[in-house]
Amino acid sequence: MPKLNLFLLVCIFTNTALYAQKSSVIVKFNKPASSFEESLPLGNGRLGALVYGNTAKERIALNEITLWSGGPQDANKDSAYLYLKPIQNLLLEGKNKEAQALLQKNFVSKDDGSHYGNAANAMYGCYQTVGDLFIQWKDTSGIISNYNRVLNIEKAVSEVRFARKGVSYYEKVYTDFKNDVTHLKFSASKKGELNFRISLWRKENATFSVDGNYLIMNGQLLAGNAKAMKFVTMVRSKLKDGSMRIEGNQLIVENASECDLILNTETNYNPATAGLSSSDIISICKTKIDKAFIESESDAFAHHINKYQSFFNRCRLNFAESNSDENLTTNERLERYQSGKSDPAIPALYFNFGRYLLISSSRPGSIPANLQGLWATEYQTPWNGDYHLNINLQMNYWPAEATNLSALAQPLFQFTKNLIPNGEKTARAYYKADGWVAHVISNPWLYTSPGEGAEWGSTLTGGAWLATHIWEHYLYTKDINFLRQHYAVVKGSALFLKSVLIKEPKHNWLVVSPSNSPENTYITNDGFKGQTAMGPTMDMQICRSIFNATVESSKILKIDEDFRNELTALIPKLAPNQIGAKGDINEWLEDWADAEPKHRHVSHLFGLYPYDEITPWDTKELAKAAEVTLNQRGDESTGWSKAWKINFWARLGNGNHAFLLLKDLLKPVRSSALNMKGGGGTYPNLFCAHPPFQIDGNFGGTAGIAEMLLQSHGKDNVIRFLPALPDDKDWQNGTLNGIIARGGFEIDMEWRNGLIQKAIIKNKINDAVCSIYLQKGLKILDNKNKILVSGLKSDRIISFKALLNQEYTINR
CATH class of the missing domain: 2.60.40.1180 (Golgi alpha-mannosidase II)
Structure with a gap:
């Protein structure tokens, strides 16, 4: 290309990127939030806030990522291993019904496990909201005009503007990435027009007080019948003018023109013990607030932006044209987009927003983002807001490596490593096996036992799937020190899977047993509907992934040659992917029918994505069968399932189908009612609708967009530019x-x-x-x-x- 034309091209792209930038980094509303799904999420990886923007009584819902009820527990049935061989023998004999009855009685947790997603007051526990900060305005009369509420994801700040009785008001909220506190700034265009009450509130397990200039909320959650997690929230304010006084447990601001609030929450979370005392966490909480108090708000905001953008600006997507109307709200743009109107900034906004959410909910040194990232207003979050290991936690971190946020996956790696002691106990209790295992559900207390329902809770590759992220991190970073530090995690998973292999009689393949294909049901040739099986396809794909990762890691680290040779000999003997009579990938060892053909999980395509043993250029026949499988499953599903399917179709190089699903994922949804069959899409604040809200859909969708534009997997990790670019003109x-x-x-x-x-x-x-x-x-x-x-x-x-x-x- 001639140099002049290349220069002009660069200028064109620079100008269009700047033009498109605002509409690809702004989430906008023209009214206060009426629900969680309209609030604006803020987070610094530890603290979270949801801004409602009310003009009469402002609500800021508060979160801290480690605030969990429950506590450490031993949920293993120590004699379960006595039933392993009988279960395996029944499966080998084709007696799945009898095997399942025996497994469902004995391969469950000792207690009630997750209480089927309702463990707020049980030992398993539940992720909970901290509570709320309220700002009650004194004068709420008068017509509100010029209302505007935005989340600027380029600066990680919420801003609310409105006018009342000739006075313009401004509210700014951000969870400070530098000082690790939450800032709120209020200002009025006329002196003396800030008049409001400041209060903290929680409906249970909390007390309220005032100490000098501090509002204080002390709380303690439950672990079964005992008290457990302690936490404290404190608020301190400073005024430019006007006055402040105490009334009961509230701070009263009068006749001010500017008011800054600094808020913090601390917990005594420790995965093994009761942790810090109440006085300890109060001291830590106060110290952070006081340190931030000294700094001017403008300086604090500048430092916050600088640290946040050191992550956010590492990877940016823009489409070269923008037909976005800056006056429309984000939900109006989503509705126009669904009707077929052009808005190239919408997929760019969704991509940028997904990266924003990961930066905001995953901080090195803390615990991983949960089912809701760190945003919740409930005391009993859906499914306990926990860690589901049959895809959901893993999906949270799919964008980390490719979109230049590799360091933010550290909580996932540390969490996986921390599971090993409990996972070794569970491996011995249920399988008398070497290594370590984690099943389907887990929590910050490092739960590894099967769930309370074996039909879904006995999948035995949850921990192994987590361990695959360690090898992926190495592939992206080539960090040998990291690999050395985490090799034991991957090896321990391989040891466990090796221990539970048996030889099936039909082909003499090695298969793991017993397990199931996540949350799905088969129908055998004699009509039995069941879940328990040997060698489900996903488990065998994960087994190959872990064995290969262990082999390659040991070569790189020049250790464990004997174990490496063992695994190398076993890999060809593992049950392979099979193509069924209908031309699809078999989900189970036998070509059984699906009880629910449109099931949301497509677990047997793990080998297509996130693993890469099925590719359209290396394994064309399997890739074609994967396409048949996807067409059988259909597009309509829950939010996170649609996100997974975007990645599937991108891996197959079908950008048009990936785009069709992305557009469906962006479908506006209002209802938060549980829907396990379909209806997934996007809420007005861009949170993914399962429904209800699950953040994995946001992260999966972000990864899918990245996968459409660049791929580097398969043999030799070949880089492919625009491998699944859709024909849509906006792209x-x-x-x-x-x-x-x-x-x-x-x-x-x-x-x-x-x-x-x-x-x-x-x-x-x-x-x-x-x-x-x-x-x-x-x-x-x-x-x-x-x-x-x-x-x-x-x-x-x-x-x-x-x-x-x-x-x-x-x-x-």
């Missing part, structure tokens, strides 16, 4: 900066008319071979503009040695 021109490919390559890319125009590949880790699926007409240049590859007559894979700290340019 034909765009930029994606800071996307990460396996091998540790950071990529900035530009495309026009659906074709890559320029890409810059940065190698920041070590000298490495970089493999690219290069389209004809493109060339590769090194950092000295020396042409490495050009003149291709057809698309093909090109490999070259990428040197450390060098950039390589691809252009036309």
Whole structure:
């Protein structure tokens, strides 16, 4: 491409990116929130806040990611292993009904487990809201005008503006990434017009007091019949003018023009013990507030933005044109988008919002984002707001590596590592097995036992699936020290899976037993409807993934040669993926019918995504069968399931179907009523509707958009640009900066008319071979503009040695 044209192209992309930027980073409302699904979420990875923007009585719902009821428990049935061989033998004999009866009686938790998602007052526990901060305005008469409420995800701040009786009011809220407190700033356009009461509230397990200038809420949650988790929330205010006084347990602000509030919550969470005392957490809470109090609010906000953007700006997506009406609310834009109107900034906004949510709900040194990230207003959150290990927790972290947020996956890795002691006990109790296991449900107390219902709770690869993220992290970062620190996690999972392998009689394949395919039901040839089986397809795919990861890790670390050789010999003997009579991928070892053909879980395609043993270029027959499977399952489903299917179709290179599902995922939803069959979409505040709200859909959708634009999996981790770009005109021109490919390559890319125009590949880790699926007409240049590859007559894979700290340019 001539230099002048390339310069003009860069200018075009720069200008259009700036033009599109506001509509791709703003969530907007023109009225206060009437429900959780209209509130604006803020978070710094530990603290969370939901802003309602009410003009009479403002509500800020508060969260702290470790605030859980319940506590550590031993939920293992220590004699369960006595029934393992009988269950396995019955399965080998084809007596699934009898095997299932025996398993459902003995392979469950010792107690009531998660209480079927209602464990707020049980030992298992529940993620809970901290409570609320209320701002009650003194004068609520008069017509409200010029109302505007926005979440700026570029700055991680909520802003509310409105006018009443000729006075303009402004509210700013942010969860400070630097000082680790929550800031609220109120101002009025006329002096003396701020008059309101400030109070804290929680409906249970809390007391309220005032100490000097501090509002204080002390609380203690329950673990069964005992008291457990302690927490404290404190608020301190400062005024530019006016006055403040105490009345009961409230702070009264009078005749001020500016008021800053600084709020913090601390808990005594410790996964093994009762943790800190009440006086300890009060001291910690107060110290953080006092430190932030010294700094001016403007300086605090500037430092907050700087730290937040050090994550957010690492990866940015923009489409080159924007037909977004800046006067429309986000929900109005979603409705227009569903009707077929153009708005290229909507998918960019969803992508940016998903990254915002991960930055806001996952902080190194803390615990992972839960089913709701860290945002909840309930005391009994849906499904306890816990960690579901049959996809949901894993999906939360799908965008981390590719979208340049790798460091934020640390809580997931540490959580997985922390599961090992309990997981070893559970492995011995139920399977008399080596290594460690975690089943379907878990919590901050590191629960690893089966659930209370074996039909769903006995899936035995939840922990192994978590461990696959460790190997994926290495593939993206090539961090050998990280691999060395976490090798025992992966090896321990492999040890367990090896221990539960048996030889099935039909093909003499090795299969894990007993297990099930998450939450789904089969129908055997004699009409029995069951869940318990040996060798369900997902388990065998995860088994291969873990065995291969252990083998490769041991080679890299130059350790465990004997165990490596054992696994290497076992891998070819594992039950393979099978294509059924209808041309689909079998979900179970036998080609059984589905009791629910449109089931939301598509677990037997784990090998397509997130694993990569099924690809359209290496395993074409299996890829075709995966497509048949997806068409059988259909598109209509829950929110997170739609998100998973976006990734499936992207992996198959079908951008049009991936886009169809993305558009369906963006369908406006109002109802929060539970719907396990379908109806998933997006709430007005962009939270994903299961329904109700589950954050994994947001994260899965974000990962899906990334997968449509860049892939780097499969044999040799070949980088593929725009592998699933849809034909939709809004997607034909765009930029994606800071996307990460396996091998540790950071990529900035530009495309026009659906074709890559320029890409810059940065190698920041070590000298490495970089493999690219290069389209004809493109060339590769090194950092000295020396042409490495050009003149291709057809698309093909090109490999070259990428040197450390060098950039390589691809252009036309």
